[in-house]
Amino acid sequence: MSRERIERELEVLRAGGQKVDYLVGARDAIVYHRLPTDGAALGLPRETDVVVPVPSGYPAAMIDLAGLPVGSPLLCRVRGGTNSQGLIELDGRQWQLASYHPHNGGGGPPWDQTRHGFHTYIDHLIAWLHRLN
Amino acid sequence: MAKQPSDSDISTETAASSERLHIFVNRRKFDEGDGVRHRMAGRDIARLVDVPPENAVVRLDSGDKREIGIDEEISVKNGQHFLVTRRVVEAGNVTRAN
Numbered sequence: 001m002s003r004e005r006i007e008r009e010l011e012v013l014r015a016g017g018q019k020v021d022y023l024v025g026a027r028d029a030i031v032y033h034r035l036p037t038d039g040a041a042l043g044l045p046r047e048t049d050v051v052v053p054v055p056s057g058y059p060a061a062m063i064d065l066a067g068l069p070v071g072s073p074l075l076c077r078v079r080g081g082t083n084s085q086g087l088i089e090l091d092g093r094q095w096q097l098a099s100y101h102p103h104n105g106g107g108g109p110p111w112d113q114t115r116h117g118f119h120t121y122i123d124h125l126i127a128w129l130h131r132l133n
Numbered sequence: 134m135a136k137q138p139s140d141s142d143i144s145t146e147t148a149a150s151s152e153r154l155h156i157f158v159n160r161r162k163f164d165e166g167d168g169v170r171h172r173m174a175g176r177d178i179a180r181l182v183d184v185p186p187e188n189a190v191v192r193l194d195s196g197d198k199r200e201i202g203i204d205e206e207i208s209v210k211n212g213q214h215f216l217v218t219r220r221v222v223e224a225g226n227v228t229r230a231n
Contacts, residue, residue: 017214018160036194036216080224101225108219109183123159123182123217130190131222 005059006030009119018122023090028054030118031090037074037129044073044132050125051088051095052118062103062111063121066128067095077132079106100128157194157214158182175203182217192216 003022010020010030019033034047048068055061065085068075075081080099088095102108102124103116154171155164156178163169163181170177178201179189191201194214201207201215 012162013160016157016160016162079222083224085227099224099227101227102222104225106223106225107188107221119161120182122161123184126159126216127218127222130216130218131220 002059006054006118009117012119013122020118022054025088025090027088027090029088029090029095030054032122032125035122035125035129038132039074039077039129042077042132044077048072048074048129050129051090051097052121052125053088053097059113059117062113063116063118064101064103065097066100066125067097070094070096072096074129074132078128079131079133100124102128154209154211156209156212158217159215169209171209172206173209174206175201178215179203179217184217184219188220190218190220192218 006022010022013020021031023029023031030052032050032052035050037044037046037048040046051067052063053065055063067088070087075096075098078098078100083099085097085099088097100106103111106124107127108124153164154169155162156169158178158181167181168177175189175191176186178191179186186203189203191203192198192215193201194216
């Protein structure tokens with residue numbers, strides 16, 4: 001894993017006004033704050049925080065999965081949301097990981113560590129939050 | 134996350150950085166070197182984040198958040214924010230423990 005690389009990727013998003021945090025814990029993860037959703041018409045939140053685990057072996061290992069706060073009404077509406085991939089706790093918050101794999105059949109391109117990163121993974125998170133069941 | 138810009142914010146930013154046209158797509162900055170032009174179609178904006186036009190939904194990420202057609206050409210404001218999402222979003226396949 002390259003901490004410096006990840007920080008550079010996050011800076012790209014911060015320059016665009018996106019708040020992102022790199023949280024170190026039992027399982028390192030990135031938290032994307034207040035991502036837009038398409039939930040308003042369904043009476044669901046217009047924004048949500050999303051967590052993405054930093055894979056062991058990154059960047060050779062692809063970024064995968066996405067999680068929402070435990071209890072989020074969006075969990076049962078996003079792709080893979082009802083197929084829990086486990087819970088993680090970061091900074092006192094609990095998150096439930098959904099079975100969402102954008103670089104492996106989820107609709108995105110195959111993982112390419114020379115082009116993709118946490119700065120591009122946001123594309124898949126926003127798409128995920130705009131394709132609600 | 135910083136608040137999304139209002140029209141007045143965009144105007145201010147336009148005045149401050151008119152020498153370098155840029156927009157934000159999915160919270161990332163793109164400029165003329167990336168293909169940003171004063172007039173762009175939805176497909177041009179989708180291309181910035183590598184989403185094929187037939188699979189792309191392009192929206193304004195400020196103001197009324199209206200959808201921009203793939204073949205619809207708009208006048209781009211400096212500092213304007215857009216969202217590009219995919220029509221096809223699937224859960225995908227688990228291949229390994231992460």
